[in-house]
Amino acid sequence: MLQLNNVEARYGSFKALEQVSMSVAQGELVVLLGANGAGKSTLFNTISGLIKPSAGTITLDGTDVTGLKPSGLVQSGVVQCPEGRKLFPEMSVLKNLMLGAYVHRRDKAAIKKTLEEILALFPILDEKKDQSAGSLSGGQQQMVAIGRAMMGRPKLLLLDEPSLGLAPLVVKQMFETIKGINEQGTTVLLAEQNAFAALKIAHRAYVIENGRLVMEGDKDAMLGNEAIRKAYIGA
């Protein structure tokens, strides 16, 4: 469904992405592995339209979406749960979730249904729904961020390091949740430092280094690859 062809992105004169070509098929869960500063967030923000690519094309279900505004991409079904969460800290948890459904605002019945699903997925958010998002713990805020992205009913969900700063037990739950979301039919592109856990739930993976994709393979090939084990799994 998502296809990138020779995408390049720059910060001033610095090329943060070079000749990135990749694809994500309908229903897949694809992991993007890369060290700090490799360009994962830049790639996600380029797909989301926050950064305009300086070269290359991005297509979604065959339609060219290169250079579309972020709001246009959300409308087309590409929703990102960003690194650092980017919540609305002084608004209630509920309001944050409701704003996640901004593009569907006319469809009140569907919003209500999605909201119920998300609150069932993260029962703690139901308890805290009237508190300000900024007052929640890091892990709870991460749940709000994922929930907010889910409220947009994405066709393609981009998750940028959702496990960042979470306790190991919560990380495990988080990966279960992501797997569940994918099994419900949402296509997922997941950037992770936690390579082993991410690969275990993935179908395929790409490796990014210094703004270039240097390796691609399915789950088993990646888990079995010596270089990957050394660089990203540490075993």
Place this chain on the structure above:
Amino acid sequence: MELFFQQVLNGLTLGSIYGLVALGLTLVYGILHVPNFAHGALYMVGAYVSYITMVDFGVNYWVAMLLAAVAVAVLAVLCERLVFNPLRDAPPIHDKIAAIGIMLFLEALVQMQWGAEFRRMPTPYTEILDIAGMTIPAQRVLIIAGAFSLMAVLHLFLKKTMTGSTIVAMAQNREGAFLVGIDANRVAMMTFAISGALAAVGATLFAPINLVYPAMGHLLIMKAFVIIILGGMGSIPGAIVGGLIIGFAEAFGGFYISTDYKDIIAFALLVVILSIKPTGLFSKGVH
């Protein structure tokens, strides 16, 4: 005691208008981080639209207010589209220079068209009410009731409606707002329109107990900046409370110290409050 309540009333009158003007300024600042120095000129244009439609076209006071609100909202949106939007990626100083440019342009335009003389805006509410021994001009009651009702409506709009929430969301986290699909242009235009309409209504309420002239926005915009710095840049409750603080300080300072110093009080308060709380009274989150 009567004199004391008379000052309370004066403070409320000034404070409610200051609050209304500062609200428009702080909304725009919260979203775009543009200190809109042209806001005082928008206020002035609002007063002229009301004045001209009432005096030259014999339009009813309320209709004139509505026309002024619409006209200035459109003008503010034009400023956003033609000036501030193209400067979005420019260094911040460009916005400030452009805002001053708009201000000078609007003042010169109004002066060319209608001259620099002072005018008095008519109002149908000229009675003096006598409540519990206090003499209260009806227009003042109208100012206080009008300004606070408008603030309440704005508050409900921002808090309770999805459209209003997009403004608050954009102020709290710009990228977060983009990522849920909120359109930056739409929010920017809406915010400028609201800010312009607030200024025009404020002007139409306040001008009958004041004067209408091309430079009428100068002192007001300076005080509005004092208010939003006091209240915390971008803070909505800060603008309202800040407006009331300055309004009361002027009313009581003018009465118990000397009216000659009335206009200095706002700036003196700014120095005092910022030296105690440098981030302003309500600043948090928005920045």
